[in-house]
Amino acid sequence: MLVGEIKTIKELYGLDLIAPGHRACAGCGALIAVRQILMASKRPLIVVSATSCLEVTSTPYPQTMWKTPWVHLLFENAATAASGIEAALKVLSRKYNRQEHYIIAFGGDGGTFDIGIQALSGALERGHRFIYVCYDNEAYMNTGIQRSGATPLGAATTTSPVGTKIVGKTQQKKDLMEIVVAHRIPYAATASPSHWKDLVNKVRKAQSYDGPSFIHVIAPCTRGWYFDTSETIKVARLAVETRYWPLYEVENGRYRITHPVPNPKPLEEFLKVQRRLSHLLLPENAEILESLKAYVNERWERLQKLSACFA
Amino acid sequence: MASVKTTTLPGGIINRPGSTIDYKTGTWRVKRPVVNLDKCIGCLICWIYCPEPAIIKRDDGKIDFDYDYCKGCGICSLECPTKAIRIVEE
Ligand SMILES: Cc1ncc(C[n+]2csc(CCOP(=O)(O)OP(=O)(O)O)c2C)c(N)n1
Ligand code: SF4
Ligand code: SF4
Ligand code: SF4
Numbered sequence: 437m438l439v440g441e442i443k444t445i446k447e448l449y450g451l452d453l454i455a456p457g458h459r460a461c462a463g464c465g466a467l468i469a470v471r472q473i474l475m476a477s478k479r480p481l482i483v484v485s486a487t488s489c490l491e492v493t494s495t496p497y498p499q500t501m502w503k504t505p506w507v508h509l510l511f512e513n514a515a516t517a518a519s520g521i522e523a524a525l526k527v528l529s530r531k532y533n534r535q536e537h538y539i540i541a542f543g544g545d546g547g548t549f550d551i552g553i554q555a556l557s558g559a560l561e562r563g564h565r566f567i568y569v570c571y572d573n574e575a576y577m578n579t580g581i582q583r584s585g586a587t588p589l590g591a592a593t594t595t596s597p598v599g600t601k602i603v604g605k606t607q608q609k610k611d612l613m614e615i616v617v618a619h620r621i622p623y624a625a626t627a628s629p630s631h632w633k634d635l636v637n638k639v640r641k642a643q644s645y646d647g648p649s650f651i652h653v654i655a656p657c658t659r660g661w662y663f664d665t666s667e668t669i670k671v672a673r674l675a676v677e678t679r680y681w682p683l684y685e686v687e688n689g690r691y692r693i694t695h696p697v698p699n700p701k702p703l704e705e706f707l708k709v710q711r712r713l714s715h716l717l718l719p720e721n722a723e724i725l726e727s728l729k730a731y732v733n734e735r736w737e738r739l740q741k742l743s744a745c746f747a
Numbered sequence: 748m749a750s751v752k753t754t755t756l757p758g759g760i761i762n763r764p765g766s767t768i769d770y771k772t773g774t775w776r777v778k779r780p781v782v783n784l785d786k787c788i789g790c791l792i793c794w795i796y797c798p799e800p801a802i803i804k805r806d807d808g809k810i811d812f813d814y815d816y817c818k819g820c821g822i823c824s825l826e827c828p829t830k831a832i833r834i835v836e837e
C-alpha cells in the first residue's frame with residue numbers, strides 16, 4: 437500500500453508546515469515529532485489539536501506557528517472535531533467537486549489515554565478518514581507534570597511523587613495501542629522522532645488508507661522527564677534500543693515489528709538518563725524495577741509472537 | 748464551482764499562518780551552536796531533529812543557523828555524525 441516511500445532527509449527539506457518562534461521549551465520532543473509528521477503529510481492538510489503543550493505553545497494568540505489550517509476546540513474532543521471536519525469536507529467535495537483534504541488530529545497522552553478516549557473511540561468506530569496522533573510525553577505536562585494513564589510504573593510526577601508512602605506511579609502504563617487495534621482500523625503504528633525514516637513513512641502509509649489510522653509517538657519532555665535539553669533524541673533512541681518503546685505497526689490486523697532490536701540495551705540505560713525514573717536504580721527500589729522490566733519484556737515477547745503469526 | 752454559504756463562528760481566529768515568526772525565540776538562548784563548515788557534510792541530520800526549526804540549508808548544501816529563533820537546546824550538536832557543531836556560551 438505504500439506510495440512514495442521517503443528514503444532520504446533531503447526529500448523532506450522545504451516541506452515544513454510549522455514556523456519557528458513557537459513557545460515550546462528548548463529541546464521539546466513533541467515539537468520534533470510534530471514537525472516530522474507534518475513534513476511527511478500529504479497536502480492540503482487540516483490539523484486539529486487537543487488542549488496540551490502543543491496547543492498552547494503553537495498558538496500564542498494572536499500568533500500561530502501553523503502554516504496550514506488548524507483548529508483547537510477542547511481538551512477532550514480533538515477526535516470529534518476531526519470527525520466533523522472530515523464529514524463536512526466529504527459532503528463539500530461531493531456537492532461542489534472540491535479537492536480532497538487530509539486531516540491529522542494531535543492529542544497529548546492525557547488528552548488521548550484519559551480524557552479524550554471516548555471521542556477517539558467514537559471517531560475510530562465511525563470510520564472517519566484521518567490520522568489521530570497521540571504524542572506521548574507520559575504525563576500532563578502543560579499543567580505541571582501530573583501522572584496520566586500513560587505514565588510508566590515508578591515514574592515521579594507531581595501527583596505520584598517519590599516519598600515514603602509511594603515510589604512514583606504505582607500502576608503500569610495503559611496499553612493504548614491494543615485499545616486502538618481492537619477497533620479494527622486499517623492502520624495503527626508506534627513511532628519515535630529518533631527513527632525519523634520509520635516515522636515519516638508510517639505517516640505516508642496511514643494516509644494511503646481510506647479510513648482512520650493511529651500513530652503513537654514518543655515525545656521526550658526535558659521539563660517533566662528531567663534531562664538536558666540536548667538529549668531529547670538520545671533519550672528517544674534509548675527508549676527504542678532498550679525495547680521500552682517498540683516500533684511496530686498493525687496493518688489490517690497484521691502485526692509487524694518495523695525496527696527489530698535483536699540485542700537490546702539494558703532498560704537501566706533508558707532510566708538512568710532521566711531524573712523522573714533514575715531512582716528505580718536504587719537497591720531499595722529493585723522490586724519496582726523488576727516489575728517495569730517484566731512489563732517491557734512481556735510486551736516485546738507478545739509483539740514478537742504476533743508478528744511471527746503474520747510473517 | 749457553486750458558491751458555499753459560510754457562517755463565521757465565534758472564537759479566536761488567526762489569519763496569518765506561521766505568524767510566530769514575529770517573536771524571536773533566539774533571545775531565550777544562553778548557549779549558541781557554531782558550525783565548522785570544513786567538517787559539515789551536509790547530511791541534514793541536525794535539521795531533521797531541530798524542534799524549531801532554526802537550521803537552514805546553504806546553497807552549497809551545508810548548514811547555517813537562524814539565530815533569530817535558535818533556542819540553543821544543543822540537539823543538533825549532540826546528533827551531528829561528524830561533530831561539526833560546537834556549543835559555546837553566548
Ligand atoms: C476539560 C479540561 N480539563 C483540564 C484542562 C487543563 N489542562 C490543559 S492542558 C492539560 C494537560 C494536557 O496533558 P497532555 O494531554 O498529556 O498534553 P501535554 O501538555 O502533556 O503535552 C490540562 C490538564 C482543560 N484545558 N480542560
Ligand atoms: S513541558 Fe515538555 S512537552 Fe511541554 S513544551 Fe516543554 S518540553 Fe515540550
Ligand atoms: S548534522 Fe553535522 S554534518 Fe550533517 S548537516 Fe548538520 S552540521 Fe553538517
Ligand atoms: S541548538 Fe537546538 S534550536 Fe538551535 S539549531 Fe540546534 S537543534 Fe535547533
Ligand SMILES: [Mg+2]
Binds near residue numbers: 572574
Ligand atoms: Mg502529556
